[in-house]
Amino acid sequence: MAASINSPKVFISYSWNPIVNKQKATTLAERLSNDGVNVIFDDWNLSEGQDKYQFMEQMVTDSAINRVLIICNKDYTDKANNKKGGVGTESLIMSDDIYSKADQKKFVPVLFERDSDGKEYVPVFIKSRIYIDLSNESIYEEQYERLLRNIYDKPLSKKPPLGTPPAYILQEDQTFLQTSHKVGAIKKALLEEKRNYQIYIDDYYNSFIKSLNQFVIADSDLILQSQHIDELVLIKFEALKDLRNDYIFFLETLFTYSSELDLEKFIEFYEKLIEFQLNQDTSGYPSQSRAALRTDQFKVFYYELFLYTTAVMVDKDRFKQLGQFLNHTFLVYNKQNGNTTPFTFIIFNQIAESLNKFRNDRLGMNRINISADLIKQRADHSMYPFEKLREYDIILYYLSCMATNSDTFQWSKWFPQTTAYHVHRISMIDKMVSVRYFNKMRLIFNVDTKEELKKKVEDALAANADRLQRWHYEFPQLEFVFDFERIGIYN
Numbered sequence: 001m002a003a004s005i006n007s008p009k010v011f012i013s014y015s016w017n018p019i020v021n022k023q024k025a026t027t028l029a030e031r032l033s034n035d036g037v038n039v040i041f042d043d044w045n046l047s048e049g050q051d052k053y054q055f056m057e058q059m060v061t062d063s064a065i066n067r068v069l070i071i072c073n074k075d076y077t078d079k080a081n082n083k084k085g086g087v088g089t090e091s092l093i094m095s096d097d098i099y100s101k102a103d104q105k106k107f108v109p110v111l112f113e114r115d116s117d118g119k120e121y122v123p124v125f126i127k128s129r130i131y132i133d134l135s136n137e138s139i140y141e142e143q144y145e146r147l148l149r150n151i152y153d154k155p156l157s158k159k160p161p162l163g164t165p166p167a168y169i170l171q172e173d174q175t176f177l178q179t180s181h182k183v184g185a186i187k188k189a190l191l192e193e194k195r196n197y198q199i200y201i202d203d204y205y206n207s208f209i210k211s212l213n214q215f216v217i218a219d220s221d222l223i224l225q226s227q228h229i230d231e232l233v234l235i236k237f238e239a240l241k242d243l244r245n246d247y248i249f250f251l252e253t254l255f256t257y258s259s260e261l262d263l264e265k266f267i268e269f270y271e272k273l274i275e276f277q278l279n280q281d282t283s284g285y286p287s288q289s290r291a292a293l294r295t296d297q298f299k300v301f302y303y304e305l306f307l308y309t310t311a312v313m314v315d316k317d318r319f320k321q322l323g324q325f326l327n328h329t330f331l332v333y334n335k336q337n338g339n340t341t342p343f344t345f346i347i348f349n350q351i352a353e354s355l356n357k358f359r360n361d362r363l364g365m366n367r368i369n370i371s372a373d374l375i376k377q378r379a380d381h382s383m384y385p386f387e388k389l390r391e392y393d394i395i396l397y398y399l400s401c402m403a404t405n406s407d408t409f410q411w412s413k414w415f416p417q418t419t420a421y422h423v424h425r426i427s428m429i430d431k432m433v434s435v436r437y438f439n440k441m442r443l444i445f446n447v448d449t450k451e452e453l454k455k456k457v458e459d460a461l462a463a464n465a466d467r468l469q470r471w472h473y474e475f476p477q478l479e480f481v482f483d484f485e486r487i488g489i490y491n
Contacts, residue, residue, distance in 0.1 A: 008151050011040040011059040014071035021073050024112060028071075028134070031144075037151055040065065067106050067151050072122045072131065073113035080123035108150060111135045177214075177243055178207040183250050190257035198262055204250055205269040208243070212276050215240050215301075217294040229293050230359035233352065234374075236297035241378055244301070248308055248381060255316035263321065267328050273302060274332045274347055296352035300371045303417070306348040307375070310392040311384040314428075323443040326399060346400055346414050368420035368472045375418060390418040391426050394475050399445065401465040401478055402456045413468065422474035429481055435488045450487045457482055 010032060014025040029041045046055055059065055070076075109131035113121050122131060132147045134140055149155055182204045189197035215236045222229075254261070277298040313322040330343045355370040367373055379386035393416040400414035431437040438450065447453045457478060460466065466478040 007036050007038045008066040008153075009038040009040065009064055010067045010069060010151055011056075011065050012042075012069045012071060013056065015073060015076035015079065017075040021071070021075065021112060024134075025071050028069075028110075032148070032151070035148055037148075065106065067108050069147075070107060070109050070123070070126060072109055072111050072120070072126075074115070074121045077121040077123050080125065108132060108147070110147065177246055178211045179204060179243070179246050179250070182207060183246070183253050186250070187253050187257055190253075197258070198265070201254065201262070202265060205265065205272075208247065208269070209272050209276055211243055212273075212298070215243075215297060216280065217297070222294065228359075228362065230354045230362065233293065233296045233354045234359070237300050237374065238378075240297065240301045244305060244308065245381075247305065248312060248384075251309065251312040252316070255312060255318055261318070261321050263324055263328075266325065267330060270348070271330050271332055273298075273305075274330065274343070275334075277302070278332065279335050293352075293354035293358070296354040299350040299352045300355065300374065302348045303350065303371065304375050306345070306396075307389045307392055307418075308381075308384060310396065311388055314392070315383060317440070319440040319443040323446055326396075326444065327446050344400070344403060345396070346412075349396075349414050349417070351415070351417075369417045372417045372420040376421060386418070386421075387423075390416075390421060390423055391428055393418045394423065394426055395428060395444070397468070398478055398481070401460045402445070404459075413465070415468075416473065416475065419473040419475040424474075424476065426476065426481065432482075433486045433488070434490050436491070438488045450484055453482070453487075454484050 012025060012029055014021065016022045026041070026043065029039045029044075033039045040059055042055075060068055107126060107129065109122055109126050109129050111120050111122065111131045111133045112135055114135050115121065120131070120133075120135070132150070133143050134147075136143075146156070182200070186197070186200045186204060189200045217229075217232050217236060221232055277295050280295050310322065313319075313325075326345050328345075330345070330347060331340055332343055332347070333340045352371050355374075356367075359365070360367055360370060375389065376386045379389060393414075396414045397416040400412075428441065432441050442448065442450075442453065445453055445456065447456060461479055470477070
């Protein structure tokens, strides 16, 4: 049921000349009346013998009158400007001395006529006020709604309620990122279709890598014996959230406003991420010392970042580019041994021992996987909830099981750490009953047909590729996850 609302009272001041103007004013008064407005109109409310000027002044100063509509045409404007308001037999013309006696908020100029050059006829005493334009048939209905909303005090645009300052405003120790404000320049370059837009993207990649220096655990931090290494790692990882959010915004902008992706530079950026972590100098410390764990914040961060990268690319329907990305080789230079080593995407999933072992044992937390806990706790992006990230985590594990290329990384499979929070169905796989969705997913699995996918799964099972024990990490086994009889049965 519609809410009850009081009928506002409106007085219309207009000129009787020319006759078409009076007819238009009468039509407007009738329509307003039909829309629940209590209209005071001289033809309806002014009787013989009454003083028209006094009547008009009473309407203007009466607090019960919510609005005074000043119908502006050439005749009205001329009479008002020449101080002829309220005299003569043809009209109720307002003058500035009457106008000055009331709250000016109640006066609404309504434009009925323009001159031959398109200039509006509006009396000088209300020239500066915003008017309702009923002089043009093409916008009449839109402007009439504006007028009606004004009369009822129900504007189309309403100021939102006062909220609370965002968390980053209240944060004392803010992180100032080198990537800040660069995404806006990228968006502008893409929208304007600048041929050199890749320069802005390259600049973002470089700035992101440089920003990582803010989150390194320095030698001076390690000297503080009272500070446990897991605490330092945790502090740095939590501070990296701003950079994560900034990167999500970058990806969303890139994949929303550009259909292209320079895949080589995209991959090169991820290679530099790993190089940054591997080339942190820990050579002066014993392998089991706290210093050897000083890059664990980046291990968890890269793992989280890779899940969000997958999430954004799926959300933006970039399955082909995601498939190319996941099936590419990452070449990483290690300056400590002078070697360039090839890796698969598995390199972005490393175990943060300082958290999952040392912290777990030191505090007696008995958690299955603290990295998974942290990623779940801060999965606060509305478009990419933890449940989605966990699905992508599992898909990446299946891909690693089906991979035929060798990986020199010490782990041969992607380890789906987030499945410490158990899952029993994977919607991305279930939706492959649709031909349309299978044609997207096959690009990730790097196959053309479901028969090719079935062959890949069979080869992985024959090689005993899915060897992960599900004691604590529970999710569907590769052997049972695909129902090949149902893949592609719907259009």
